[in-house]
Amino acid sequence: MEPKSYPLFEPPEAIAAKSHRDWSKKEAQRYFAWLIGCLEQRVAGLLDFLGIERAERMDARELLAEVGDRAALALENPACSETGRDGEPVLTNMGYSLAADIGLLTAKLIQSVVGDRVKWEIVRKPKSDVSYNLPVLTGIGWDTYDPVGVSIADAVAVLAGRRSSDAWVKVFDSCVADARR
Numbered sequence: 001m002e003p004k005s006y007p008l009f010e011p012p013e014a015i016a017a018k019s020h021r022d023w024s025k026k027e028a029q030r031y032f033a034w035l036i037g038c039l040e041q042r043v044a045g046l047l048d049f050l051g052i053e054r055a056e057r058m059d060a061r062e063l064l065a066e067v068g069d070r071a072a073l074a075l076e077n078p079a080c081s082e083t084g085r086d087g088e089p090v091l092t093n094m095g096y097s098l099a100a101d102i103g104l105l106t107a108k109l110i111q112s113v114v115g116d117r118v119k120w121e122i123v124r125k126p127k128s129d130v131s132y133n134l135p136v137l138t139g140i141g142w143d144t145y146d147p148v149g150v151s152i153a154d155a156v157a158v159l160a161g162r163r164s165s166d167a168w169v170k171v172f173d174s175c176v177a178d179a180r181r
Contacts, residue, residue, distance in 0.1 A: 006049050007042070009097035009148075011035070020133045028122050028133040035135050035148075036120065039104050046101040050074065060109040064168045071102055072158050072165035081159055089159035096152060103151025106168050106175075107137055110145070114179040118145075141178030145171075 010016065011034050015027045023031065047055050050070040055063055075081055080095030091099060111118055118139040123131045123146075136144040150171060157163040 006094050006097055007045055008093050009042070009100040021127075023133045025124070028124075031133075032120070032122050032135045035104075039108065042101045043105045043108055046098070046105055049098070060113055060172060061169055064106060064109065064172050065166060067102060067105060068158075068165035068168045071098060071155070074098060075155055075159055089156055091152065091155060091159075095155065099152045099155035100148045102155070102168055103147035103149075106151060106172055107145070107147035109172060110137060110140075110175045110179070113176050114139075117179045118175075137175070139179055140175045141181060143178070145175050 011031055015023060015031050018027070020028070020031070046067070047053075050067060052063070052066055052070070058066065075091070075095055075098065079092065080098060081089045081091050084090040107120075118137045120135050121138045121144075123129050123134055123136055123144065126132070131144065131146040131149060134146055134149070136146045138144050151168065154163060154167040154171065158165060158167055
């Protein structure tokens, strides 16, 4: 897949300049509002970038499988990833943005399947939580799901060969199963 321009995942500058761990409650809410406000547009851009035209006719698992296959190829492009000093893959800003948007798509599909059982919330406690101050889906068993963070980790794992392109399908399946318990 030839790289083309992809919109970067750029939260408002005032909060993007700080670590999410250092955000005030108001800043966390501002990021949350930004993320939810651009979710649909970012997901549509992701599907367009990957050339998936029949998404509305695909079931959630089929769509995520197709996205995973195409994203795995796109992420290998130098516009999306490079090799770090330790020899491990590192996402570029474009790769990070692509991975974040796959997470948003995954969250959207989870919600479409399980409905009101899952909700978006901001993690406020404990401060030691990896997703502190970030939007997560709750109602997924005893845990939460940080779609952006998990998807970025999955993208790096796919690039490194530790996971296959169905990583997002597996996350989806796990979250849906846990939400239905």
